[in-house]
Amino acid sequence: MISVIKVIYGERLKNLREEKELTQKDIAKLLEIHSATYSQFERESSLIPIKRLNILANFFDVSLDYLFNFTNNPKYNHRKKELNLELSGTRLKEIRKENKVTQVKLASFFNTTQSNIVGYEKGKFIIATPYLYMFCKKYNISADYLLGKIDSPKYLK
Numbered sequence: 001m002i003s004v005i006k007v008i009y010g011e012r013l014k015n016l017r018e019e020k021e022l023t024q025k026d027i028a029k030l031l032e033i034h035s036a037t038y039s040q041f042e043r044e045s046s047l048i049p050i051k052r053l054n055i056l057a058n059f060f061d062v063s064l065d066y067l068f069n070f071t072n073n074p075k076y077n078h079r080k081k082e083l084n085l086e087l088s089g090t091r092l093k094e095i096r097k098e099n100k101v102t103q104v105k106l107a108s109f110f111n112t113t114q115s116n117i118v119g120y121e122k123g124k125f126i127i128a129t130p131y132l133y134m135f136c137k138k139y140n141i142s143a144d145y146l147l148g149k150i151d152s153p154k155y156l157k
Helices: 010-019 024-031 035-043 050-060 085-098 103-110 114-121 129-139
Strands: none
Touching: 010 024, 010 035, 010 050, 024 035, 024 050, 050 129, 085 114, 085 129, 103 114, 103 129
């Protein structure tokens, strides 16, 4: 379990919600969760699962990179709304190999198991929020690109 990772999106979520004059309860209803759970997301005391974060990105018409504070540009042209697990796995594997990192080393970096890395790379399940955030920061790659929402690789500053 990762306890050191601080994924930053709370302030952006709060600002986007307030710009639309919505309450936390309104957003919680959209996500089909309790308002207390959504409140934890905005306070960053709980991590938003990627699928729910994607719902919010689509609702607010912004990129995941914007929500993660990887960029100040709110959206990319020609982006897709859906996450692509198979493409995400392929891209994760390609970037890992380009950087000469084994699955074992990546698993160690994430503090998880190699079998989880295999599952991500085969597109069996979506990469966990803190792992996505860590991977994107470490390799300066866009979360939207990694998850198949945009086609061109976007490298972070």
